[in-house]
Amino acid sequence: MTAKIINGKEIAAEIKSDIAKKIAEIKKKFHHAPGLAVILVGSDAASEVYVANKEKAAHEVGMNSVQYRLDAETSEAELIDKIQELNNDEKIHGILVQLPLPKHIDSKKVIHAIDYRKDVDGFNIINVGKLAVGDVDGDDPAIVPCTPLGCVYLIKSAAGENLTGLKALVIGSSNIVGRPLSRLLMLENCTVTVANRSTKNLKAECLQSDIIIVAAGLPNLVTADMVKKDTIIIDVGINRVNIDKKGEKSSTKLVGDVDFENVKNIAQAITPVPGGVGPMTIAYLLKNTLNCYFRLNN
Numbered sequence: 037m038t039a040k041i042i043n044g045k046e047i048a049a050e051i052k053s054d055i056a057k058k059i060a061e062i063k064k065k066f067h068h069a070p071g072l073a074v075i076l077v078g079s080d081a082a083s084e085v086y087v088a089n090k091e092k093a094a095h096e097v098g099m100n101s102v103q104y105r106l107d108a109e110t111s112e113a114e115l116i117d118k119i120q121e122l123n124n125d126e127k128i129h130g131i132l133v134q135l136p137l138p139k140h141i142d143s144k145k146v147i148h149a150i151d152y153r154k155d156v157d158g159f160n161i162i163n164v165g166k167l168a169v170g171d172v173d174g175d176d177p178a179i180v181p182c183t184p185l186g187c188v189y190l191i192k193s194a195a196g197e198n199l200t201g202l203k204a205l206v207i208g209s210s211n212i213v214g215r216p217l218s219r220l221l222m223l224e225n226c227t228v229t230v231a232n233r234s235t236k237n238l239k240a241e242c243l244q245s246d247i248i249i250v251a252a253g254l255p256n257l258v259t260a261d262m263v264k265k266d267t268i269i270i271d272v273g274i275n276r277v278n279i280d281k282k283g284e285k286s287s288t289k290l291v292g293d294v295d296f297e298n299v300k301n302i303a304q305a306i307t308p309v310p311g312g313v314g315p316m317t318i319a320y321l322l323k324n325t326l327n328c329y330f331r332l333n334n
Contacts, residue, residue, distance in 0.1 A: 038300060043308075043312075044186070044316045052097050055322050056098055058326060059099060069099055071100040071129050072128070072130040072132065072325045073102050074090060075118065077106045077138060083135075108138050116146060129329040130329075131154045153331060163180070164178075165178075183213050183320075184220050186320050187316070194268045201226075204221045204248075205231060205247065208232060209232055217251075218230050246266070248263070248268070248269050249270040250271050253274075255275045255292075256294070265302060267303045271293055271309050277291055
């Protein structure tokens with residue numbers, strides 16, 4: 037059996053199409069659009085690519101996206117002043133500070149300076165706390181990090197809307213993916229285990245799981261012998277590895293944390309890398325920004 041390949045790129049395109057329609061309605065009725073501010077400090081190459089992709093996606097759906105590129109020598113106080121300025125700007129509904137920041141800046145202080153109602157990454161301590169206690173509905177719910185939201189959507193695209201009773205294994209416990217994702221899955225009534233690359237007998241944990249989400253940053257961490265039939269695999273990992281070709285100059289390629297080529301012959305469904313979780317993260321960044329717009333304009 038060959039697994040269903042979960043095409044995150046196609047699913048994200050559908051989400052973005054729906055967002056574009058809603059923004060077109062806003063523009064027609066109110067003559068303005070939701071605004072997203074992205075702050076980039078320094079010139080980290082990977083961050084440059086991420087920011088460019090986010091800006092492109094925002095423009096594609098008709099959103100106003102404004103970039104603020106600050107020198108690597110920008111002080112923590114100067115950065116926080118810029119955030120406070122954006123907090124008070126009625127035309128800006130979402131604020132994102134691209135990580136990592138230069139070493140002389142405390143990222144926690146910066147993230148906590150963002151108005152939690154405009155915190156589209158969902159990293160502010162107020163949003164983290166709201167998610168922790170399950171406050172994800174109502175008038176002032178948690179803004180949830182984009183990648184975990186995308187992962188849950190991809191899981192449901194393969195398993196169906198009702199995840200009650202399924203055993204989910206989250207490998208990786210970062211504040212960006214693992215921890216918020218485990219909480220989301222608990223709210224879906226899954227039985228959740230959180231592991232990491234050092235977990236003893238990780239293979240046994242995997243073989244007991246109906247859903248495995250891997251965000252550990254280690255190529256081939258999950259191999260075919262660790263996966264049971266009908267498991268759904270969500271690979272969040274992004275690793276650049278060398279490819280050695282005989283007689284040719286070596287090159288590199290992007291791979292996830294799962295041995296995709298072998299695991300796909302066993303699993304029920306699996307996300308590819310690239311083209312799986314990545315596009316969903318950007319789609320949910322746009323969706324979070326749109327939701328912030330509606331909440332700030334009630």
